[in-house]
Amino acid sequence: MQTTASVPPARGSALTDPKIRGWAFQILAVVAVSGLGWYLFQNTQTNLAQRGITSGFSFLNNSAGFGILQSLIDYNQSDSYSRVFLVGLLNTLLVSVLGIFFATLLGFILGVSRLSHNWLVSRLATVYIETFRNIPPLLQIFFWYFAVLRAMPSPRDSITFFESAFINIRGLYLPGPHGTDAYPAFIASLAIAVVASFVIGHWARVRREATGQPFPVLATVVGLFVLLPAATTVALGNPFSWSFPELRGFNFVGGLVVIPELVAITLALSLYTAAFIAEIVRSGIQAVSHGQTEAALSLGLRPRLNLRLVVIPQAMRVIIPPLTSQYLNLVKNSSLAAAIGYPDLVALFAGTVLNQTGQAIETIAITMSVYLAISLSISVLMNWYNKRIALVER
Amino acid sequence: MNTPTTHTFKPDLTPPILSVGAVGWLRTNLFSNWFNSLLTVFAIYLIWLLIPPIIQWAFLDADWTGASRADCTSGGACWVFIKVRFSQFMYGFYPEELRWRVDLTVILAIVGAAPLFFKAMPQRLRYALFYMVAYPLVAFWLLNGGFFGLDEVRTSQWGGLMLTLVIAVTGIAGAMPLGILLALGRRSDMPAIRVICVTFIEFWRGVPLITVLFMSSVMLPLFMPEQVSIDKLLRALIAVMLFEAAYIAEVVRGGLQAIPKGQYEAAAAMGLGYWRAMGLVILPQALKLVIPGIVNTFIALFKDTSLVLIIGLFDLFNSIHQATVDPAWLGFATEGYVFAAVMFWIFCFGMSRYSMRLERKLHTGHKR
Numbered sequence: 001m002q003t004t005a006s007v008p009p010a011r012g013s014a015l016t017d018p019k020i021r022g023w024a025f026q027i028l029a030v031v032a033v034s035g036l037g038w039y040l041f042q043n044t045q046t047n048l049a050q051r052g053i054t055s056g057f058s059f060l061n062n063s064a065g066f067g068i069l070q071s072l073i074d075y076n077q078s079d080s081y082s083r084v085f086l087v088g089l090l091n092t093l094l095v096s097v098l099g100i101f102f103a104t105l106l107g108f109i110l111g112v113s114r115l116s117h118n119w120l121v122s123r124l125a126t127v128y129i130e131t132f133r134n135i136p137p138l139l140q141i142f143f144w145y146f147a148v149l150r151a152m153p154s155p156r157d158s159i160t161f162f163e164s165a166f167i168n169i170r171g172l173y174l175p176g177p178h179g180t181d182a183y184p185a186f187i188a189s190l191a192i193a194v195v196a197s198f199v200i201g202h203w204a205r206v207r208r209e210a211t212g213q214p215f216p217v218l219a220t221v222v223g224l225f226v227l228l229p230a231a232t233t234v235a236l237g238n239p240f241s242w243s244f245p246e247l248r249g250f251n252f253v254g255g256l257v258v259i260p261e262l263v264a265i266t267l268a269l270s271l272y273t274a275a276f277i278a279e280i281v282r283s284g285i286q287a288v289s290h291g292q293t294e295a296a297l298s299l300g301l302r303p304r305l306n307l308r309l310v311v312i313p314q315a316m317r318v319i320i321p322p323l324t325s326q327y328l329n330l331v332k333n334s335s336l337a338a339a340i341g342y343p344d345l346v347a348l349f350a351g352t353v354l355n356q357t358g359q360a361i362e363t364i365a366i367t368m369s370v371y372l373a374i375s376l377s378i379s380v381l382m383n384w385y386n387k388r389i390a391l392v393e394r
Numbered sequence: 395m396n397t398p399t400t401h402t403f404k405p406d407l408t409p410p411i412l413s414v415g416a417v418g419w420l421r422t423n424l425f426s427n428w429f430n431s432l433l434t435v436f437a438i439y440l441i442w443l444l445i446p447p448i449i450q451w452a453f454l455d456a457d458w459t460g461a462s463r464a465d466c467t468s469g470g471a472c473w474v475f476i477k478v479r480f481s482q483f484m485y486g487f488y489p490e491e492l493r494w495r496v497d498l499t500v501i502l503a504i505v506g507a508a509p510l511f512f513k514a515m516p517q518r519l520r521y522a523l524f525y526m527v528a529y530p531l532v533a534f535w536l537l538n539g540g541f542f543g544l545d546e547v548r549t550s551q552w553g554g555l556m557l558t559l560v561i562a563v564t565g566i567a568g569a570m571p572l573g574i575l576l577a578l579g580r581r582s583d584m585p586a587i588r589v590i591c592v593t594f595i596e597f598w599r600g601v602p603l604i605t606v607l608f609m610s611s612v613m614l615p616l617f618m619p620e621q622v623s624i625d626k627l628l629r630a631l632i633a634v635m636l637f638e639a640a641y642i643a644e645v646v647r648g649g650l651q652a653i654p655k656g657q658y659e660a661a662a663a664m665g666l667g668y669w670r671a672m673g674l675v676i677l678p679q680a681l682k683l684v685i686p687g688i689v690n691t692f693i694a695l696f697k698d699t700s701l702v703l704i705i706g707l708f709d710l711f712n713s714i715h716q717a718t719v720d721p722a723w724l725g726f727a728t729e730g731y732v733f734a735a736v737m738f739w740i741f742c743f744g745m746s747r748y749s750m751r752l753e754r755k756l757h758t759g760h761k762r
Contacts, residue, residue, distance in 0.1 A: 138701060336604060346608070364613060371602055
């Protein structure tokens with residue numbers, strides 16, 4: 001049906017025309033926002049001029065002149081502020097990666113435990129989750145740092161695990177690996193295993209879709225990852241030599257030293273975030289309706305295949321988006337490290353560098369844009385992933 | 395004639411002793427197969443490892459009475475420390491003779507809010523609006539004073555649990571209107587408004603609160619004309635409000651998206667303009683849907699208030715932390731942090747239970 005209006009609809013006054021009002025509103029909003037921005041900018045200019053601070057990023061090339069507790073790259077006091085930025089960024093990323101790894105591991109175990117048929121296990125998991133997620137992360141960091149790690153014994157009376165790892169007031173001492181001559185070959189064999197797994201996975205899927213023949217991908221991949229490195233080790237010798245921490249005089253020498261600040265923050269963030277991840281995992285698994293399992297079983301899938309092909313893929317679709325936002329939270333919470341003096345980006349840059357140079361706007365802007373960049377890039381990735389796995393509805 | 399044969403059932407056999415009662419419960423819930431039994435044994439071992447020492451430390455060996463650290467002799471927890479500092483943990487440095495004002499503010503909040511929870515109360519919405527406008531004014535008058543016959547108590551003297559509650563409640567109350575506007579703006583048809591709102595929301599959600607607090611303490615003074623000096627607490631409050639508004643906006647957006655399109659169309663068909671359609675039709679439904687989400691945001695904010703330690707405000711957590719480094723009470727950090735943890739836990743756990751109950755209660759209308 002089609003109606004053709006021969007007469008254009010009567011137009012009211014310009015005041016009530018939605019189009020014109022829309023434009024007016026938008027122009028008003030843009031003017032208001034830019035006006036506010038201009039006002040703040042003017043104030044800042046006057047204030048900076050009054051305090052004799054020259055704005056700009058040239059301070060980044062000046063020598064920093066302070067030492068840093070922990071650095072993943074070479075750093076000494078004469079290095080520039082931009083080097084300090086890099087050190088801080090790497091330390092932040094280190095905490096984030098460690099935290100994400102342990103939180104995911106613990107979170108998945110707890111989430112599955114909470115759904116366990118074993119009454120005691122599910123109760124324990126519930127108690128853990130309800131305890132840890134209701135206590136502020138900063139408080140947990142302080143607890144581990146000030147109440148536990150600062151109360152550790154002196155190096156002489158270290159608590160030891162199998163005489164190879166030690167914990168005392170100065171930190172955690174672990175056996176450290178050092179690469180030997182066989183190390184590059186070892187890494188190369190791992191890389192080959194990774195590439196081969198992808199190729200085999202792809203080939204197996206294509207073959208399954210074409211012929212219906214299953215191929216034991218998992219077993220093959222595990223075999224590759226065990227056999228290839230083992231073969232290089234046998235052929236070329238041990239790729240690692242382990243150095244163990246030893247007590248010499250008043251302190252430990254050798255091995256891998258983890259400063260107590262890093263231990264405290266990793267522990268606290270992992271335990272805290274794991275509680276949230278556990279809840280996400282639980283709701284993800286519960287979101288897969290029981291009918292799916294029943295359907296899979298009635299098609300003749302064995303329980304393990306049902307789990308792998310039906311339940312987990314559907315649960316992951318529910319789990320992954322909130323899981324990423326927990327990861328983001330963890331990255332942002334890693335900035336709490338500043339409160340106990342772990343040299344992360346915020347402590348070094350928005351703390352020490354700001355105090356030394358007085359470049360408040362620049363340092364805070366740089367710090368914030370790093371976190372913004374991390375957040376935005378992860379949410380872009382997330383949106384792409386979401387689109388890829390979203391249910392295709394007819 | 396045959397007498398009709400009556401068929402009598404034999405009485406039911408009692409179920410096997412192993413599948414009912416305590417034994418049956420144990421067998422189904424704890425020892426259903428070898429793996430479960432293993433888990434149970436492991437769990438019992440864990441409990442045995444953790445619980446007795448904790449009880450020993452916190453209760454059996456603890457010191458409860460006394461006035462100084464010399465009274466803590468038994469080797470367990472020294473709750474004397476908490477007892478002596480308790481009023482400071484609650485009120486900070488608020489003058490002792492004026493603390494009734496804080497108490498009165500809390501009582502007023504509870505008494506004033508109580509009628510809102512009774513369905514039968516007439517004019518509930520009007521009362522809620524009145525309460526939301528009147529209470530903050532009264533609370534400010536009571537806490538800060540300085541006019542109408544009350545002496546001024548500077549915000550630098552505020553502290554403890556009271557400050558935590560002030561930051562959390564003001565933060566969320568201030569963030570609500572801004573958050574709702576931002577959520578509406580994000581779903582607006584006008585591109586300029588949408589871009590402004592999306593930028594604002596994504597910016598605040600992308601940065602950690604700690605950098606926002608840093609910014610408020612070092613950059614806000616630069617933004618303002620030089621003669622204006624902003625109170626330290628107010629600076630933190632502005633930061634918290636802007637930060638939370640972005641999170642509230644995302645929660646409210648979820649609610650707006652959950653309202654079926656028919657509602658928007660029906661409102662438009664009734665001839666309602668944008669603001670009336672939103673205010674009378676969409677928002678009442680959307681906000682009802684997102685109350686649990688808002689409570690969850692509030693819990694997160696409540697935990698985040700502990701971050702004001704970074705900019706030197708003495709909230710509940712910082713008061714306790716400062717007390718643990720006081721030379722007169724050195725060595726009782728664990729007691730202090732455990733007390734802080736229990737306080738935060740009670741509030742957060744209570745609110746999360748409340749939000750769960752609401753979720754169940756509200757989950758009726760749109761459920762399929």
